[in-house]
Amino acid sequence: MDYDVIIIGAGPGGIFAAYELTKLDNGLKIGVFEAGNELKDRKCPIDGEKVKSCINCKSCSIMSGFGGAGAFSDGKYNITNDFGGTLHEFIGKEKAIKLMNYVDSVNLSHGGEGTKLYSTANTSIKKICMQNKLLLLDASVRHLGTDINYIVLTNLYNELKEKVDFHFLTPVKHIRTMSEGGSEKYIIVTDKGEFTCSNCIVSVGRSGSKWMEEICSELKIPTRSNRVDIGVRVELPAELFSHLTDELYESKIVYRTEKFEDKVRTFCMNPRGSVVNENTNGIVTVNGHSYEDPAKQTRNTNFALLVSKHFSEPFKDSNGYGESIARLSNMLGGGVIVQRFGDLIRGRRTNHKRLSDSFVTPTLKAEPGDLSLVLPKRILDGIIEMIYALDKIAPGTANDDTLLYGVEVKFYNMEVKLDEHLETSHKGLYIIGDGSGVTHSLSHASASGVFVAREIAGQQ
Numbered sequence: 001m002d003y004d005v006i007i008i009g010a011g012p013g014g015i016f017a018a019y020e021l022t023k024l025d026n027g028l029k030i031g032v033f034e035a036g037n038e039l040k041d042r043k044c045p046i047d048g049e050k051v052k053s054c055i056n057c058k059s060c061s062i063m064s065g066f067g068g069a070g071a072f073s074d075g076k077y078n079i080t081n082d083f084g085g086t087l088h089e090f091i092g093k094e095k096a097i098k099l100m101n102y103v104d105s106v107n108l109s110h111g112g113e114g115t116k117l118y119s120t121a122n123t124s125i126k127k128i129c130m131q132n133k134l135l136l137l138d139a140s141v142r143h144l145g146t147d148i149n150y151i152v153l154t155n156l157y158n159e160l161k162e163k164v165d166f167h168f169l170t171p172v173k174h175i176r177t178m179s180e181g182g183s184e185k186y187i188i189v190t191d192k193g194e195f196t197c198s199n200c201i202v203s204v205g206r207s208g209s210k211w212m213e214e215i216c217s218e219l220k221i222p223t224r225s226n227r228v229d230i231g232v233r234v235e236l237p238a239e240l241f242s243h244l245t246d247e248l249y250e251s252k253i254v255y256r257t258e259k260f261e262d263k264v265r266t267f268c269m270n271p272r273g274s275v276v277n278e279n280t281n282g283i284v285t286v287n288g289h290s291y292e293d294p295a296k297q298t299r300n301t302n303f304a305l306l307v308s309k310h311f312s313e314p315f316k317d318s319n320g321y322g323e324s325i326a327r328l329s330n331m332l333g334g335g336v337i338v339q340r341f342g343d344l345i346r347g348r349r350t351n352h353k354r355l356s357d358s359f360v361t362p363t364l365k366a367e368p369g370d371l372s373l374v375l376p377k378r379i380l381d382g383i384i385e386m387i388y389a390l391d392k393i394a395p396g397t398a399n400d401d402t403l404l405y406g407v408e409v410k411f412y413n414m415e416v417k418l419d420e421h422l423e424t425s426h427k428g429l430y431i432i433g434d435g436s437g438v439t440h441s442l443s444h445a446s447a448s449g450v451f452v453a454r455e456i457a458g459q460q
């Protein structure tokens, strides 16, 4: 079958590319190929009773399917160039912010109206952070929450499925190039047949990272290794952070350690949220989310503390390094390990007794253990320093009962060589979203989809 545009991957990048293309040009024949399921059929079999841990489904319902990795996320759309990707380096800061605001308006018109937009502008918290050697990054954040995010995705799907051919459970195996009438065309190879197009948008996210590397190598598209972020998820009583989360929802705070001058930062803050498992290629790491609906909220707030690791020659495999650390925690704990901060400082493991005596009730069932046996000293020292720094702006952060879950790893795709149109050296082949290494957030990935759709429609 012949399409004008084929989109590979139905995460935020792919969805927003399809959305914008259908808005701009009704006549285009668009096909979306997605390795995972339709949203309503995305169900992780882990129920805590019959299935307690990951059974390595052929397609992981948490990471794959309509909505991509973000489908069951907290739905925090950060509107900023300060973090979440480097889209602005390709398209300019002003345009990037405009596109993120546009994405926000689409989300609002598809079920997100009434959700709150938080902002760091004019907050006194910035000064308090500075006084304590902490830097609060600037951002506006729309918090949809896991529940409203699902509604927005459902509404977008219902609208799109009338105008776009969706091919679910159809992972693309190869992209081949062919020349027709002097211009390049693409053959998309799947188990269900071959499809052609003149423009191909690849938006395969983190779950498609290994495949993306193969495709870049086959099509001779240069790539560069990226960083990996390693750390823990912190969980504590919501009251301790409420002065930050009530005003800002998510505060991205950076600390430079005294010992190594490494930067440690907070990431993905979930007020009154839950800590969850995340499965990346069979390796169980930790993450968090929260609901907008008060009935689903917990008494705890969680956030990650991460340290970025970049490697120079000769070692290039930063993701492999992160995977090895996560594997070590899986080996010792059978999955994610939880430890009380007090036990970590005293150099002893947390056991079931100490955990059950704790004043903080964990929201994730993880194995009590010792994170110092898993995390490299330099990373662990940085995290401990940052917990004491945060204790100054949110007293109680360094309490003995503060829970640390490990490990949290943020894998980044290698950076694909793209021009200012997010186009590869092959005319009409665009790589967007997290799969390109350019973005690592919902808002940046979605904005990159809108940008490329406008490029293809010639309406920038």
Ligand SMILES: Cc1cc2nc3c(=O)[nH]c(=O)nc-3n(C[C@H](O)[C@H](O)[C@H](O)COP(=O)(O)OP(=O)(O)OC[C@H]3O[C@@H](n4cnc5c(N)ncnc54)[C@H](O)[C@@H]3O)c2cc1C
Pocket (backbone or CB within 6 Å): 008, 009, 010, 011, 012, 013, 014, 033, 034, 035, 036, 063, 064, 065, 066, 067, 068, 069, 070, 071, 072, 073, 074, 075, 076, 077, 078, 084, 170, 171, 172, 173, 203, 204, 205, 206, 207, 208, 211, 268, 278, 287, 288, 289, 432, 433, 434, 435, 439, 440, 441, 442, 443, 445, 446
């Ligand atoms: C638990 C969790 C919580 C998160 N919370 C937030 C948050 O609150 N805020 C935020 O900004 N970010 C968050 N993120 C990150 C965010 O989800 C991603 O940055 C975003 O989804 C990237 O969008 P994408 O379209 O680039 O890729 P993805 O969302 O990863 O989508 C890629 C899609 O491509 C499909 N695919 C892969 N390979 C192929 C192939 N060969 N053929 C066909 N299809 C393929 C996959 O199945 C997937 O559905 C979270 C991530 C997780 C896992």
